[in-house]
Amino acid sequence: MPVDEEPLLQVENLDKTFVTKRRGGDHRTVAADRVSLAVKAGEALGVVGESGSGKTTLVNMIMGLERPDAGDIRFRGRSLTARGGSFPYGEIQIVFQDPRSSLDPRMTVRSLLREPLTNLPKARRRELGTEEKLRELARRVGLLPGHLDRRSHEFSGGQRQRIAIARALVTRPALVVLDEPTSALDVSIQAQILNLLHDLQRDYQLTYVFVSHNLAVVRHLCNEVAVLAAGQVVEAGATSEVFSAPKDDYTRTLLAAAPSLG
Amino acid sequence: MTQHTLALDVKDLSLSFQSRTGRVPVLRNASIDIEPGEIVGLVGESGSGKSVMSLQVARLLPEDSAVVESGDVTVNGVSTRSATPRQMTKLRGSQIGFIFQEPMTALSPTMTVGKQLALAIRRHRGGSRRGVREQAIAALDEVRIKNPDIVVDQYPFELSGGMRQRVVIALAMVGNPSLLIADEPTTALDVTVQDEILKLIRQLAQDHGMSVLFVSHDLAVVSNLCQRVFVLYAGEVIERGTTRQIIDAPAHPYTRALVAALPRLDAAADLSPIPGEPPDPRNVTEGCIFAPRCPQRFDPCDVKPPTMDLRGGHHAACWLHAREEAHDAR
Amino acid sequence: MSMTALAAGRGIRRRSGTVLRRLTANKVTACALVVVVALVIMAVLAPLIAPYSPTAVQLAQRLEGLSSAHPLGTDEVGRDILSRLVYGARISIGVSVLVVAAAAVIGMLLGALAGYFRGWTDHVIMRAVDVVLSFPSLILAIALAAALGPSLVNAALAIAIVKVPVYARLAYGETLRVRQQLYVRAARTYGIRSSWIIRRHVLPNIRSSIIVQTTLDLGDVILLIATLGFLGLGAQPPSPEWGSMISTGWHYLIDQWWYPTFTGLAIFVTVMSFNLLGDGISDLLEPTSRD
Numbered sequence: 001m002p003v004d005e006e007p008l009l010q011v012e013n014l015d016k017t018f019v020t021k022r023r024g025g026d027h028r029t030v031a032a033d034r035v036s037l038a039v040k041a042g043e044a045l046g047v048v049g050e051s052g053s054g055k056t057t058l059v060n061m062i063m064g065l066e067r068p069d070a071g072d073i074r075f076r077g078r079s080l081t082a083r084g085g086s087f088p089y090g091e092i093q094i095v096f097q098d099p100r101s102s103l104d105p106r107m108t109v110r111s112l113l114r115e116p117l118t119n120l121p122k123a124r125r126r127e128l129g130t131e132e133k134l135r136e137l138a139r140r141v142g143l144l145p146g147h148l149d150r151r152s153h154e155f156s157g158g159q160r161q162r163i164a165i166a167r168a169l170v171t172r173p174a175l176v177v178l179d180e181p182t183s184a185l186d187v188s189i190q191a192q193i194l195n196l197l198h199d200l201q202r203d204y205q206l207t208y209v210f211v212s213h214n215l216a217v218v219r220h221l222c223n224e225v226a227v228l229a230a231g232q233v234v235e236a237g238a239t240s241e242v243f244s245a246p247k248d249d250y251t252r253t254l255l256a257a258a259p260s261l262g
Numbered sequence: 263m264t265q266h267t268l269a270l271d272v273k274d275l276s277l278s279f280q281s282r283t284g285r286v287p288v289l290r291n292a293s294i295d296i297e298p299g300e301i302v303g304l305v306g307e308s309g310s311g312k313s314v315m316s317l318q319v320a321r322l323l324p325e326d327s328a329v330v331e332s333g334d335v336t337v338n339g340v341s342t343r344s345a346t347p348r349q350m351t352k353l354r355g356s357q358i359g360f361i362f363q364e365p366m367t368a369l370s371p372t373m374t375v376g377k378q379l380a381l382a383i384r385r386h387r388g389g390s391r392r393g394v395r396e397q398a399i400a401a402l403d404e405v406r407i408k409n410p411d412i413v414v415d416q417y418p419f420e421l422s423g424g425m426r427q428r429v430v431i432a433l434a435m436v437g438n439p440s441l442l443i444a445d446e447p448t449t450a451l452d453v454t455v456q457d458e459i460l461k462l463i464r465q466l467a468q469d470h471g472m473s474v475l476f477v478s479h480d481l482a483v484v485s486n487l488c489q490r491v492f493v494l495y496a497g498e499v500i501e502r503g504t505t506r507q508i509i510d511a512p513a514h515p516y517t518r519a520l521v522a523a524l525p526r527l528d529a530a531a532d533l534s535p536i537p538g539e540p541p542d543p544r545n546v547t548e549g550c551i552f553a554p555r556c557p558q559r560f561d562p563c564d565v566k567p568p569t570m571d572l573r574g575g576h577h578a579a580c581w582l583h584a585r586e587e588a589h590d591a592r
Numbered sequence: 593m594s595m596t597a598l599a600a601g602r603g604i605r606r607r608s609g610t611v612l613r614r615l616t617a618n619k620v621t622a623c624a625l626v627v628v629v630a631l632v633i634m635a636v637l638a639p640l641i642a643p644y645s646p647t648a649v650q651l652a653q654r655l656e657g658l659s660s661a662h663p664l665g666t667d668e669v670g671r672d673i674l675s676r677l678v679y680g681a682r683i684s685i686g687v688s689v690l691v692v693a694a695a696a697v698i699g700m701l702l703g704a705l706a707g708y709f710r711g712w713t714d715h716v717i718m719r720a721v722d723v724v725l726s727f728p729s730l731i732l733a734i735a736l737a738a739a740l741g742p743s744l745v746n747a748a749l750a751i752a753i754v755k756v757p758v759y760a761r762l763a764y765g766e767t768l769r770v771r772q773q774l775y776v777r778a779a780r781t782y783g784i785r786s787s788w789i790i791r792r793h794v795l796p797n798i799r800s801s802i803i804v805q806t807t808l809d810l811g812d813v814i815l816l817i818a819t820l821g822f823l824g825l826g827a828q829p830p831s832p833e834w835g836s837m838i839s840t841g842w843h844y845l846i847d848q849w850w851y852p853t854f855t856g857l858a859i860f861v862t863v864m865s866f867n868l869l870g871d872g873i874s875d876l877l878e879p880t881s882r883d
Contacts, residue, residue, distance in 0.1 A: 050452035051423075063781045089783035102774035106796045115792075119783040156539055157308075167778075186307040186479055191523035191535035213453060216482070216525040220533065243527065257457035259482035260527045261509050 006077055007038035008207050009062070009092075009175055014071035016057055016231075031057035032068065033231040037209075039224070041174070044201065044208035046222030046239060048215060048254070054231040055211050059179050062209065063094055075175070089119050090171035097180035099160030103152040109163055110134060110148040116171050128170060140203075141166040141196060158189035165196065169204060178210045182217060194221055215258045219243055227251045267339040269441050269473035270296040270319060275333035277311075277318060285329065286543050288314050289497045290551075292333075294475070296441070301467055301474040303484035303505070305520070306494035309540050315494070316445045316477045320358045321350050338440055355386060359434030359472075363446040365426035368433070369418040375402070375429050376414035382436040401432045406462055424455035428462070435466065442467070445477045460487050481524055485509050490575070493517050496541050496551045499569075503576035513578035516552045550581070558582060614876060621872025627865035635681040642675035646832040655848050665850045668840065673851060676832035677858045683833045684862060687748050688813040692806050695752045699759025700802050704794050706760070707767025708786065718764060721757040729754045733816055737825040744833065747826035751816050755809065762805055766798035773797075804874040811866035818859050834859050 016032040031054040039045040049055045060066040062073060064080060064087040073080045075088060093116065096102035103112055113134050117125045127133075135145045141162040152160055161181060168176050178197065182190040198221060201208060212218050218225055219239055226236040227250065235248040246252045272294040278285040288311045296302045306312040317323050319335055321342055334343045337357055342350065354360075362368055370378055379398035380391075387397070395414070402410035405428040418426055427447060434442060444463060448456035464487060467474050478484050484491055484505070491508045493501040493516065501514040512518040522534040538555045547553060549564040556563065562581040570583045616622040634641055650670035657665050664673040706717040724732070736750035770776065770793065779789045820826035821835025829836060834855055841852035 050454065065777065065780055087783060089781075092781075094778065094781050096774045096778065098774060102778050104773075104775040104793055104797070107792075115779065115784070116782045118788065119785075158539065187481065187520060188307060188523045188536040189539070191525070191533040192537075194525065195533055195535055214525075215453070216527045219527055220525040253454055255527070257454040258527055259453075259456070259460075259480065259486045261482050261485050261521065261524060 005040060008041040008076060009037075009039045009209065010072075010074045011035060011037040011058075011062070012072045012074070014058070014061060014073070015069045016054075016061065016066070017069060018057075030054075030231045032061070032071075035071070035228075035231070035233055037226050037233065037236070039175070039207055039209060041207050042201075042205060043224055044210055044222040046218035046225040047209060047211045047228055048213065048218055048225060049211075049228035050213055050254075052230070053228040055228060056179075057231075058228070059094070059177055059209075059211055062177055063092065090116065090124075091173055092175045092177065093168035093171060093173040094177040094179060095161070095164050095168050095181045098184050099152075099157060099164045100184075102164055103160055103167075105151060105153040108149055108151055109138070109143070112152060112163060113137065113148070113167050113170050116167060120171065128172065134170070137166045137170060140200070141169075142192075156189075157185055158192060161185060161189075161193055162196070165193075165200070169200065169206075172204070173206070175207045175209065178208055178212075180212050180214075181210075183212065183214060190217070197221060215243070215255060216260065227254065267298070268295050268336070269298045269300070269338060270294065270475060271336040272315070272319065273334050273336070275315070275318065275335065276331040277314065277323075278329045278331055280327045280329055283544075287331075287497060287546075288543060289318075292494065292497065292499045294492050294499065294502075296473045296475060298440070298473055299467065299471045300490065301464065301476060301488045303488035303491040304475060304477045304494060305479070305481055305484050305491055306477075307479055307540060309496075309543070310494045311497040312477045312479075312494050313445055316443050316475060319441075319443060319475070320354050320360065321345070322354075322360075356437045357440050359437065359439035359442045361427065361430050361434050361442070361444045361447045363449050365423065365430045366418060368430045369426060371418055374415050374417055375421075378429075379414070379433060379436065382433055386437045401436060402429070404435065404466075405429070405432045406458075407432075422455075423451050424459065427451065427455075427459055431459075431462065431466070435470075438470065440472060442472055442474045443477070444474060446479070448483065449478070449480070456483070463487065481509070481520055493520070496546065497543065498551050498579065500552065500580070501576075501578040503572070503578075504574070507572075507574065507576045511576075513572055513576065513583060514552070514580045515556045515558050515582070517578075519557075550579075611876070615872055618872055618875075620868055621875075624865040624868035624872065627861065628869050631681055631862055631865070632685060634678055635685045638678050638682050642672075642678040644672040644675040646671065646676045646679035647830045648672070655844065655851070657848070658850060664854045665848065667837070667851055668844070671830075671832075673854060676837060677834070677855065680832045680834045680837065680855075680858065681862070683744070683827060683831065684814050684817060684859075687744065687817055688810055691748050691752045691755065691813050691817075692809050695755035695809075696759050696802055696806050698752075699756040699761075700763040700795065700798065702756070703760040703763025703765075704767045704790055704798065707764040708771060708790055708794055717760065721760045721764075724754065724757040725761065730816065730819065733820065734823065734825065737820050742825045742828060744821075744827040744831065747817060747820040750820070751813055754816075755813065758809070759802060759805060762801060763798055766801050767794055770794050770797045800877050804870075804877045807870035807873045808867070810870060811863040814866060815859070815863050 014032045014035040018029045018031055020027045035058060037045065047055060047058065057066065061068050068081060075092065079085060080087060114129050117129045134148060138145060138148060143159065143162055152163060155163065182193050185193060194217065200206060210218060210222050222239050225239045225242050226233050227248065229250045235242060235246065235251045242251065243255065246255055272292065274291045274293055275289050276287065276291055277289040278287045292315060294304065304312050304315060314323065334341055337353060340353065345353065376395060376398045379401055380394045383394050383397050399410045399414050402413055407413050407425065407428050421429065448459050451459065460483065463474060466472060476484060476488055488505055491503065491505050492499050493508065493514065495516050501508065501512065501517045508517060509521060512521050519534065519536040523536060525533060536555055541551065541554065550567050553559050553563040567579045567581045569577050569579045571577055572583060616625065648671060653666050653670040654668055655666060656662055662672050667673055702717050706714040733750045733754045736753055737747045740746035740750060776789060776793055779793060817826055818835030821833040822839040824839065827833030827836050837855045838852055841855050844851045
């Protein structure tokens, strides 16, 4: 991979402050303080942080659900934050933490899988939404063709997350944001999902931004990592280096606190 | 070994839930023993029956729907099977302390921390109003809450998740229990906070000679805290042993798979997930409960394996060890 | 892929028991259901069941007592009371169903819009709702019906206006809950229009609490219609509306007791069984009492 290759996703100096009005002065929460990240195509970037670190705000800004106060997010070199610019729907997809809440319990798996196509151009929607394509995708994530007619509340947590992953892939995205995708799952099911994500990344040439508080899971899936604390990136680099020789104090605390079998 | 009183002795407990369609077994002949002062882990995935087990120890399950089919639970030599509701209430307060995954469920949102502690303190120790406040502050201090004199007047919603869990622990410690039951107390917390809470539990156990039953789905957390581990699968204890035995030399294929499925910090090793999902408790197989998912399944597995003694307190319910045991017996 | 096939077979849960069986498990609800079904059949098949026309005047037979020809007697102009009660069921049940349905649909839409968009939409809709809800519903219905002029249609309209805010507020709260769900957030990341999200996600997921409320409201609305009829603000003579029948009938309570008594009984039984059935259905559908 050439060194000067442009990143698929580049986050530059993002600022975001939330102001809540209160008696006796407004309360300001800094969710992002000059946050910069870059992910090259085919890589997996882990974003590690605890509650209040600004993980969720970062995800929301990447997904176009929230506008940064300052800074820029570029996808394939094009700014996502510029006014008047359109968001590349379908190219960036997300898998949320809790598949109980991210899948409408009243919809069948088939309509859930088709939902991300709703806003795509008609030709593309037709092409990607064929019964054959949906069946293939369902099979690929470990569901049976018969499952397409069932409603999501009939499935276990692990299977729901498979549905959520299939739903993210239905638009053939380049970038998938994984927001704590396994933290609601049992260990044995978590391993299934992590292996699935690993295989899918290879088969579909996906780029991942993997947000998690679980260091071991990040270590397993990501080649790059950024540690987020109080809205700031305190350390970033190759996962193996950051984990074996952390430079920042907070990273060290985090690593020391992580439970391990050792 | 001489006969002595165990802090907790669950013997062959079988328990079912009464549902509209019939009885659903959730625990089958499950046994757990905890020595005084010992920290023991109960590991299992969701649906394994681990929470049911922890609740039944204090008979906290609704008695009309949770039916004990057989077995007994003994806390400090006192059988809970024949205990009257009044005796159970007394036992829960003075012998058994509880902490849960979501601390807010154990706290009243409309009372200050101090008031809730005061209620518990007066119930257990009596005493004057004045002294009670001091005791409440001391209780908060013991669970390493900074500025206990401020926190004592705060409401639970003003506290962080970790602080709330500390308050719940302080409440549980008021009766000076000999057994603390901790049901996933750190699952909802951040890693650094989890680490502090685990250290606190270990310290309290040491200071008070208290036993702990630590219920968790996370083998890594359990291995850091506990001396011995019981592995629960679909309502059955399929393996038990010291933490080192369970982690370094797991004997049951399920435990092995559980260890192999855990991502590690030290190396990006490949994960070997356990295929499939746990069985539906309404229709389980005749033989070994894990056989349908077991990679090492062979003929004998059609018959339920007995718990085999692997020496050194290590036990596993798996036919793979039948030969070793027979060999040892000779 | 044997591993995933195995996973597939296991995780699927089944619902136990049909809705009807669970509904009739409670004896009171079962009785209420039977009465309601009977009343509805009676209302629908009124021309076949009623022995006479509800408006056929026979002055020669006025205020007759119970007889085989007139099982519940006749009124002051000789109309058969049984026939009038049977036809009256049509008015009470039919109009209340229409009123509740209209109020539910309009209220649900208003509440969903306010809850989904928040901001000024929320302010305008919910402040209007608060204004309406700050009046006692009966007084407001009477005032509106009086202002619109006495007729069955205007009475129905007045009651619907009084009931819309009840549904709007319920839908508003439920929408705020649904709006927090990740599936709404997910839909927004697909660039999906708000109208689509409201139609496909919000409305289907707030529907069940609205339905529960309608079952609880039917009895109330039947009573409101009768009240307005009694006050002369609803259905006008010679319409066999129960409320207006009582308003003329109660003069005869001492000498021809059957006239107002059976009419009152009809209202009582109908409202009671609709309320009991509503309670039964809400117990079944309310998430809190499930499992």
